[in-house]
Amino acid sequence: MKSQLPRKIHKWLMLFVGLQVFIWSVTGLYMVMTNIHYTHGEHLQKPSPTLDVSSLKFNHADVLKSYPNADSISLFNRVGEPVFMVQEGRESTLVNATTKELMPKVTEQEAREIALFQFHDSAGVIAKISYLKVSAPSELSARHLPVWEVQFEGIASPTFYISESSGQVVTKRHNPWRIFDWFWRFHIMDYLHGEDVGNVFFLAISITTLLSTLAGCCLVYQRVLSNSFLNSFRKFVNRWAKRRTTHVN
Template sequence: MTARRTLRRLHLWLAWIAGVPILFWMVSGLWMVARPIEEVRGTALRAPAAALVLPSRLTPPVGARALTLEMQAARPVWIATLTDGAIVRADATTGRSLPGPDEGEARMLANAARIAPPAITGVTRTTAAAPPLELRRPRPAWQVRFADETHVYIDAQSGAVLALRTAQWRWFDWMWGLHIMDLGGREDTHHALLIGFAALALAGTIVGLVLLPLSVRRRRPRG
């Protein structure tokens, strides 16, 4: 009786301590699996890549170690990664470097990245040193916000589309941060708080399984 009483108390305390994070895990996990991932990613909102119109002569920029060719504002441009790691764009015909897009061009590129885009409600320039949490990339960018609460990020140097973030994506991201108990960065799945509560939940489950057969009373046979 003493051992069973001790196990019951231990199980109760473990349940109280680990109960709140378990509830968070279940709620956040249910929310994430209940949302179609295509809806979260905004797959239906993305316009297909524009068909490349190649000039008669292609001239790669000098000093590039990686090149991607794409259409921007109805003209072919190189997206070049230089030897120092910088990412720039260049004219596909001459190979000359092009300046990064200004706000007006960022609006145009963001509109071109979407199917039937709604009105743009605002544009903000962000820096590589302090990128928005939803971007997850240390790149200078233009954040273009639409009336449906979708954000499109245009690289401020290369003009490439870095990300499309829907309102559902931001909710999904917040739930993911809650699930792994990292609402700050939402990427750390190996930290003491998460490991500690997971260990407590496991211990509570084990104690509950030990208690289960001890709590089942055998019925006396009727005489």
């Protein structure tokens, strides 16, 4: 005799949580189908150009004399010219590797040049550039401020955030990542910040869905595994055994 209880539990609980289960399925499917490195926009930025250390006018030792408390001194190419980035705690300073002069903060024109130099598409066109000093959009951590927000034309709306002090692309975004971020919020049901997996909505709906799913598992057992599937399996085994016996005889 089949109990109707699992069917009732499954039906009535799913009435409350069915929509969220659908949202979990859609958001989960998007996340697993989209390559995480593509989502992170790693293809948007060209690899750094190579350095020529043989013709340096100044080297790390010269810079260290001026900044003895530096935690690190990095030499790299910025828009074709070698620069040193001196890191002291969270502060970063740029030093021109040809003149050893302190480089001023990145201007709008320099931010444009840096963005175009590093953008993967050499035909890329800048749609908008903004200076962000006080507040950061949700896709940018406030610790990176002040930055230049350089938005390129294109359906994916790729955007580089360039530090005003270091001239480095501190992060980048494009629409697939923005969609991922929003889907993540819907997946963990933290619609404001997308950070708290232990929020009360998530826990309540998860527990209800788990109960409903367990009831669904009982239904699967009642209607599939205990009947047709096992019967079919039993028939298959019997047929196979019979054929084997005939073959041996």
